[in-house]
Structure formats: C-alpha cells, structure tokens
Amino acid sequence: MTILNNAEIGAQTNLDIPLFIRGKVREVYDLKDKLLIVASDRISAYDFVLPTLVPDKGKVLNQISAYWFGQTKGIVKNHCISTSVDDYPDKLKKYRKDLEGRSMLAQRTEKFPIECVVRGYLSGSGWKEYCGNSKVCGIPLPEGLKESQELPEPIFTPATKEEGGAHDRNISFEEMCQIVGETMALELKRVSIELYKFAAKAARSKGLILADTKFEFGTLTSPSGEKEIILIDEALTPDSSRFWEIRQYKIGSSPASFDKQFVRDYLDGIKWNHQPPVPSLPKDVVDKTREKYIEAFRRITGEKELA
Ligand SMILES: Nc1ncnc2c1ncn2[C@@H]1O[C@H](COP(=O)(O)OP(=O)(O)OP(=O)(O)O)[C@@H](O)[C@H]1O
Ligand SMILES: [Mg+2]
Incomplete structure (x- = not known):
C-alpha cells in the first residue's frame, strides 16, 4: 500500500x-501575473482525498488539459503559457524533477466565481433533480427521459463555487446574470456550449461519451480597458468531466465512471461511510486505476507515452 509521503514525487510539492x-489534488503557486499549477498524484473520492497515490495521475491530468487547451484555442483563448520547465522562470528550474510533465505555467486572470457546467446527458445531480420536477437547474426538459439519456440539446447549468469544502451550489441563469452581468453570462454560456460540443464530438470519435463537464473562466483586461474571456483552470479532464465508455453505455442505468470506478467499487465494497478516517487503497485497485488514467490519456490525446 502506498501511504502518502510528502517526500515522494507526486505526493505534494512544497516549493519555496x-x-x-x-x-x-493540485498546488497552485503565485507568480504575480502568472500562476504555476502542479497536478499531484492524489486522488479524491466522495469529496475526500485518499491516503494513497495513483502514480502518474497528475501527469495524465495535466497533459490532457494541455491537449484540450491546444485543440480549443480557436474557440476561446486559454491561460496555458507552457508546460515545459525550460520556459518557466529561472527560479523554478531547480524544481524540475517535481514539475516535469505535471505542471503548467498559466496566465493569471481575474476569475469569475462561477463553475460553467454543460450537460449533454442526464446523470448525477441532474438526474436526481429531473426525477423530482422534470427540470435540471430550473431548465424544463421533456417528460419521460431515462437516466443517462442524451438530452435533446446540451444544457448550461452554472454553479457557484462554495468556500470551505462545501458542495457547489447550482444556480439559475438569471442568478448568474446578477453575478457577472447579462452580456458576460450569455457569452460564457455560448462559449461553454461550443466547447462542450467540440469536445463531445472529438471524444465520440475515440469511443468515449462526454456526458458533462465543468469549465472555469477569467478575464484579462487590455491597456484600453477591454475585457477578454480566458478559459482557465483545467479543461476536459476526467477530474472535471464525466467520461463514459461508449461500449458500456446503456440508457436507464448509471454507467461506470471511466477513471474512478475501481476506486468507488472498492470503497463501496468495504462499506466506507464517507467519513474520516479515509481508507487507503490496495495495490491492485491502484494499479487498475492508474491503467485507466493512462488509457484515458492515450485515447483522448492519441499520444502513446506521457511526457
Ligand atoms: N488562470 C487562472 N487565473 C486565476 N485563477 C485560476 C486560474 N486557473 C485556476 N485558477 C483558480 O485556481 C484554483 C485551483 O484550485 P484547485 O482546483 O486546485 O482547488 P479547489 O478548486 O479549491 O478545490 P478542488 O480540489 O475541490 O478542485 C481555483 O480556484 C481556480 O479557479
Ligand atoms: Mg478546483
């Protein structure tokens, strides 16, 4: 069993x-007008970080994000400056071993306090709400839809990010307009749906369904005072999205999570009550989960090896 040990690469960085x-699962460092985002191998389930690492998970997530940032820059600009330590400020180069493959130098933006969620399928909290009132986040949907069914059109269901580990709170589009202004809200919605459609189509060609995903955005202000929307944080990774295997997809049931299913099956199997102490994972669960992350990386990016 791998116990979280701070000296271990991938556990946690403590840069000066x-x-x-x-x-x-990530450390974000403050470089004034830039940020350094480091993805660890920590894994969370049911909102808790497990005491076991999944080797290479951080590299997988970082490189999947970088891939999508590259693919989607024609739709919207993003914060990624580089994932190569050679391009980082000199003071970071001594941390090369901790950073290589699992980090991104990013433009710091003024972020919106909104999680821009797009759902193409009826699942998770969306399915729960639909069962009660045939709506998802206030959006009326046709009657009679089944769990995991594809929606007639992808829907935009924003949430606010709650502090202190509380669950994000779904809000209506009107509430979002009050927070960011109507013009900006409409633009964030348009861009989010366009990104989702683009990625869902790409994923499908690789045998994956992108059921839903969450984007974060910020703005950069030009010297003339104009605000430009920037896609920030991570994009279209298994941590921010629900990917399903097309081959296993069945309407009316809840498809296995592409990446975390072995972890959830194990935790459910030992009847963990989702309260501390958080159980560690046996080696075979770690190995199978790691394989899944690497498979996700290969399928999505088409690359054979992690950088
Ligand atoms: N380019 C950026 N400009 C400004 N803020 C950013 C940028 N990229 C990411 N962020 C912010 O950095 C933070 C990254 O935090 P991170 O996702 O690691 O932890 P968290 O969101 O607090 O918790 P969780 O582990 O549940 O995701 C987020 O608040 C995100 O909005
Ligand atoms: Mg986050």
Whole structure:
C-alpha cells in the first residue's frame, strides 16, 4: 500500500514560492501575473482525498488539459503559457524533477466565481433533480427521459463555487446574470456550449461519451480597458468531466465512471461511510486505476507515452 509521503514525487510539492491555493489534488503557486499549477498524484473520492497515490495521475491530468487547451484555442483563448520547465522562470528550474510533465505555467486572470457546467446527458445531480420536477437547474426538459439519456440539446447549468469544502451550489441563469452581468453570462454560456460540443464530438470519435463537464473562466483586461474571456483552470479532464465508455453505455442505468470506478467499487465494497478516517487503497485497485488514467490519456490525446 502506498501511504502518502510528502517526500515522494507526486505526493505534494512544497516549493519555496508563495502558494496561491492548495486544492484537493493540485498546488497552485503565485507568480504575480502568472500562476504555476502542479497536478499531484492524489486522488479524491466522495469529496475526500485518499491516503494513497495513483502514480502518474497528475501527469495524465495535466497533459490532457494541455491537449484540450491546444485543440480549443480557436474557440476561446486559454491561460496555458507552457508546460515545459525550460520556459518557466529561472527560479523554478531547480524544481524540475517535481514539475516535469505535471505542471503548467498559466496566465493569471481575474476569475469569475462561477463553475460553467454543460450537460449533454442526464446523470448525477441532474438526474436526481429531473426525477423530482422534470427540470435540471430550473431548465424544463421533456417528460419521460431515462437516466443517462442524451438530452435533446446540451444544457448550461452554472454553479457557484462554495468556500470551505462545501458542495457547489447550482444556480439559475438569471442568478448568474446578477453575478457577472447579462452580456458576460450569455457569452460564457455560448462559449461553454461550443466547447462542450467540440469536445463531445472529438471524444465520440475515440469511443468515449462526454456526458458533462465543468469549465472555469477569467478575464484579462487590455491597456484600453477591454475585457477578454480566458478559459482557465483545467479543461476536459476526467477530474472535471464525466467520461463514459461508449461500449458500456446503456440508457436507464448509471454507467461506470471511466477513471474512478475501481476506486468507488472498492470503497463501496468495504462499506466506507464517507467519513474520516479515509481508507487507503490496495495495490491492485491502484494499479487498475492508474491503467485507466493512462488509457484515458492515450485515447483522448492519441499520444502513446506521457511526457
Ligand atoms: N488562470 C487562472 N487565473 C486565476 N485563477 C485560476 C486560474 N486557473 C485556476 N485558477 C483558480 O485556481 C484554483 C485551483 O484550485 P484547485 O482546483 O486546485 O482547488 P479547489 O478548486 O479549491 O478545490 P478542488 O480540489 O475541490 O478542485 C481555483 O480556484 C481556480 O479557479
Ligand atoms: Mg478546483
């Protein structure tokens, strides 16, 4: 069993640079007008970080994000400056071993306090709400849809990010307009849906369904005062999206999560009550999960090997 050990590569970085935020699975460092995002091999389930690492998971997530940033830059600009340590500020080069493959130098933006969620299929919290009132986040949908069914059109269901580990709160589009202004809300919705459609089509050609996904955006202000929308954070990774295997997809059931199913099956199997102490994972579950992440990387990017 791999126990989380801070000295281990991929566990957690502690660079001598001001920390912007330490999330469940990533460290983000503050480089004034830029950010350095480092993806660890930590894995979370049911909102808890497990004490076991999944080797290479951070590289997989970082490189999948980088891939999509490259693919989608014709739709919207994004924050990625480089994933190559050679391009990083000199003071970061001594951390090469901790950073290579699993980090991204990004443009710091003024971020919107909104998670831009797009759903193409009825699943998760969307399915739960639909069962009660035939709506998802206030959007009326046709009657009689089944779990995991494709929606007639992808829908935009924003959420606010709650502080202190609370679950994100779904909001209506009108509420989003009050937070970011109507013009901006309409533009973020348009861009989010376009990104989803683009990625869902690409994923399908690789045998994957992109059921739903979450984007974050910020703005950069030009010297003349104009605000430009920038796609930030991570994009279209298994951590921010629900990917399903087309071959296993069946309407009326809840498809296995592409990446975390072995973890969830194990935790459900030992009847963990989703309260601390958080159980560690046995080696075979780690190995199978790692394989899944690497498979996701290969299928999505078409690359054979992680950088
Ligand atoms: N280019 C950017 N400009 C400004 N903020 C950014 C940028 N890219 C990412 N961020 C912010 O950095 C933070 C990254 O945090 P991270 O996702 O690691 O942890 P978290 O969201 O607090 O928690 P969780 O682990 O549940 O995701 C997010 O708040 C995100 O909005
Ligand atoms: Mg986050």
